[in-house]
Amino acid sequence: xxxxxxxxxxxxxxxxxxxxxxxxxxxxxxxxxxxxxxxxxxxxxxxxxxxxxxxxxxxxxxxxxxxxxxxxxxxxxxxxxxxxxxxxxxxxxxxxxxxxxxxxxxxxxxxxxxxxxxxxxxxxxxxxxxxxxxxxxxxxxxxxxxxxxxxxxxxxxxxxxxxxxxxxxxxxxxxxxxxxxxxxxxxxxxxxxxxxxxxxxxxxxxxxxxxxxxxxxxxxxxxxxxxxxxxxxxxxxxxxxxxxxxxxxxxxxxxxxxxxxxxxxxxxxxxxxxxxxxxxxxxxxxxxxxxxxxxxxxxxxxxxxxxxxxxxxxxxxxxxxxxxxxxxxxxxxxxxxxxxxxxxxxxxxxxxxxxxxxxxxxxxxxxxxxxxxxxxxxxxxxxxxxxxxxxxxxxxxxxxxxxxxxxxxxxxxxxxxxxxxxxxxxxxxxxxxxxxxxxxxxxxxxxxxxxxxxxxxxxxxxxxxxxxxxxxxxxxxxxxxxxxxxxxxxxxxxxxxxxxxxxxxxxxxxxxxxxxxxxxxxxxxxxxxxxxxxxxxxxxxxxxxxxxxxxxxxxxxxxxxxxxxxxxxxxxxxxxxxxxxxxxxxxxxxxxxxxxxxxxxxxxxxxxxxxxxxxxxxxxxxxxxxxxxxxxxxxxxxxxxxxxxxxxxxxxxxxxxxxxxxxxxxxxxxxxxxxxxxxxxxxxxxxxxxxxxxxxxxxxxxxxxxxxxxxxxxxxxxxxxxxxxxxxxxxxxxxxxxxxxxxxxxxxxxxxxxxxxxxxxxxxxxxxxxxxxxxx
Numbered sequence: 068x069x070x071x072x073x074x075x076x077x078x079x080x081x082x083x084x085x086x087x088x089x090x091x092x093x094x095x096x097x098x099x100x101x102x103x104x105x106x107x108x109x110x111x112x113x114x115x116x117x118x119x120x121x122x123x124x125x126x127x128x129x130x131x132x133x134x135x136x137x138x139x140x141x142x143x144x145x146x147x148x149x150x151x152x153x154x155x156x157x158x159x160x161x162x163x164x165x166x167x168x169x170x171x172x173x174x175x176x177x178x179x180x181x182x183x184x185x186x187x188x189x190x191x192x193x194x195x196x197x198x199x200x201x202x203x204x205x206x207x208x209x210x211x212x213x214x215x216x217x218x219x220x221x222x223x224x225x226x227x228x229x230x231x232x233x234x235x236x237x238x239x240x241x242x243x244x245x246x247x248x249x250x251x252x253x254x255x256x257x258x259x260x261x262x263x264x265x266x267x268x269x270x271x272x273x274x275x276x277x278x279x280x281x282x283x284x285x286x287x288x289x290x291x292x293x294x295x296x297x298x299x300x301x302x303x304x305x306x307x308x309x310x311x312x313x314x315x316x317x318x319x320x321x322x323x324x325x326x327x328x329x330x331x332x333x334x335x336x337x338x339x340x341x342x343x344x345x346x347x348x349x350x351x352x353x354x355x356x357x358x359x360x361x362x363x364x365x366x367x368x369x370x371x372x373x374x375x376x377x378x379x380x381x382x383x384x385x386x387x388x389x390x391x392x393x394x395x396x397x398x399x400x401x402x403x404x405x406x407x408x409x410x411x412x413x414x415x416x417x418x419x420x421x422x423x424x425x426x427x428x429x430x431x432x433x434x435x436x437x438x439x440x441x442x443x444x445x446x447x448x449x450x451x452x453x454x455x456x457x458x459x460x461x462x463x464x465x466x467x468x469x470x471x472x473x474x475x476x477x478x479x480x481x482x483x484x485x486x487x488x489x490x491x492x493x494x495x496x497x498x499x500x501x502x503x504x505x506x507x508x509x510x511x512x513x514x515x516x517x518x519x520x521x522x523x524x525x526x527x528x529x530x531x532x533x534x535x536x537x538x539x540x541x542x543x544x545x546x547x548x549x550x551x552x553x554x555x556x557x558x559x560x561x562x563x564x565x566x567x568x569x570x571x572x573x574x575x576x577x578x579x580x581x582x583x584x585x586x587x588x589x590x591x592x593x594x595x596x597x598x599x600x601x602x603x604x605x606x607x608x609x610x611x612x613x614x615x616x617x618x619x620x621x622x623x624x625x626x627x628x629x630x631x632x633x634x635x636x637x638x639x640x641x642x643x644x645x646x647x648x649x650x651x652x653x654x655x656x657x658x659x660x661x662x663x664x665x666x667x668x669x670x671x672x673x674x675x676x677x678x679x680x681x682x683x684x685x686x687x688x689x690x691x692x693x694x695x696x697x698x699x700x701x702x703x704x705x706x707x708x709x710x711x712x713x714x715x716x717x718x719x720x721x722x723x724x725x726x727x728x729x730x731x732x733x734x735x736x737x738x739x740x741x742x743x744x745x746x747x748x749x750x751x752x753x754x755x756x757x758x759x760x761x762x763x764x765x766x767x768x769x770x771x772x773x774x775x776x777x778x779x780x781x782x783x784x785x786x787x788x789x790x791x792x793x794x795x796x797x798x799x800x801x802x803x804x805x806x807x808x809x810x811x812x813x814x815x816x817x818x819x820x821x822x823x824x825x826x827x828x829x830x831x832x833x834x835x836x837x838x839x840x841x842x843x
Contacts, residue, residue: 117178286551602644
């Protein structure tokens, strides 16, 4: 009887389950609305892989990506009475959005390509959030890089008023009002200045999809006010493309291959100029020719796990060798023999996933390599001759996680980052080296050079440390106003006062479609430990616990009206490392006479730099028929302060201070296949410290205070003459191939590069260059 009751009970339960399932199926059929459509470009071609999202006011409902023919299909529950929006976005095209209308199930979109003038501010959509940055798409990167002296260097395409290139006009080592930008590959931090000799980026333009440049303040997601990011090509459509780029300086071969859920991208680049000179048996001190001897490899592979999730591995492997005699440096007719070798490897893995309520990005990466620099005088009898053998190895591991979600009209981002330096080894043997990098604007020996010779004549150290950060950012839009606020905390384990709390605030008022005003106030922090060839890194890395994090405060007001952009700013950088003598005193018991001397040299966070400036930029297309114009003027004032315990506060012009900067660029499209142009740049001369013989520093043994006053009075006390360059460029489009050429004329050779002791001298004379690019 019990068995029959159990069977009856189970049958009733089963009947209830079947009814519930049937009602569920009926309900789904009745209340599910299918939304479909096609995404194409302005030429009618389908856009594969375009992200399509459905969002209500509170959450993301559904998402997908278009297929090979540009079609998409989604469904939503019609029982929900909230309004829904369709959001359409893909790289290289303007994003679009549309309110879903009842009873309408088909939505077709035509997306327009993003057109951005170099150096100007564009609008980039990220969950419909507008941010100010300079973005160059692939066409712009290729075009403007080819017009420069280094045709595959994407960084050479960047121009903006407060940008200063360290040393050469052709350098890729950038300073933005005193701050070296951080570099990223696809949102992963790769450090400072990823270049060969400062003019060849390790990432060639042929693999770059777009270049994002934040010169004027960043959100809490980034640690510094200036950011440059390489976004490499990710193409999941079935294809096989290639590019060959040959110029007088280097040759680059690249490829891109893809399937529905997979892509691979790579490049191989090798310097050419050094080979040409060897074949032609040309003898040169390379005073007007950039020395080259390098090669690099880039490879990126990705897999699409689903329409809204992807996994990508990026890597580059770069190395260079340089040996040259510098026989033309001012006040050093004997010259200096130099040798430089670097070897760097980067591997990064990143995951991106779009879920119902948030976007998740996760990355893991490692960088490792070595740096070696040797310098010795051609005339070994000179007492001030540099004798240096520096070798360093490093290995770092980085990770990051960030979440972005939408809450009503606000976008919220939360993230964490860590960077662990597992090992940094330094081996040093030196005499009369002033611990400045190879491209420093003075080859003076240090004022207390004898102490440095004694303290660091032979020096080795091994360090490991961990840096970390966490950040929270919220962006809210209300009417014509957009407000962004964020907090960021930084942790530097090797430094004194290792933790800082920083803030970012930006308010933007969109007066009209053509007018916009923005106010930015933010603070930033960074670790002074960098590449071993950065200023005074040997002393910094010997005792980093003496130093505080470098602290930067930025205040900026900008106004945009169509092609005209105006900015006024104030920036102060504090806690910069300062080489400081440690004083010892002793008393002779027989005479009770006290004496003092310099025991050692340490680095202390006792220096700062203040910047004030204004810049104006103007860009217009078709100013007359088929003629484009871009120009800017920038003014800045920069002063460096140093505070010593025995002399107090001293001030001097900052070494990268060039108050007036002007550029005008005109491009004329004479036909569909021929483009001609000219660029003129003018800048006031940089401040520099005059070169003196080593014997003139003997005063340091007589009076420490007098010696510091003497050195301070000389620091950056002179200024180079006005530097002007006139560049001409031409481009001939042959369909699948392009011929490009340019001539750079540097009208005077008085600049910081000419006065260095290492001979990286390539900023003088007439420099012609031409190349050929073939796409297949």
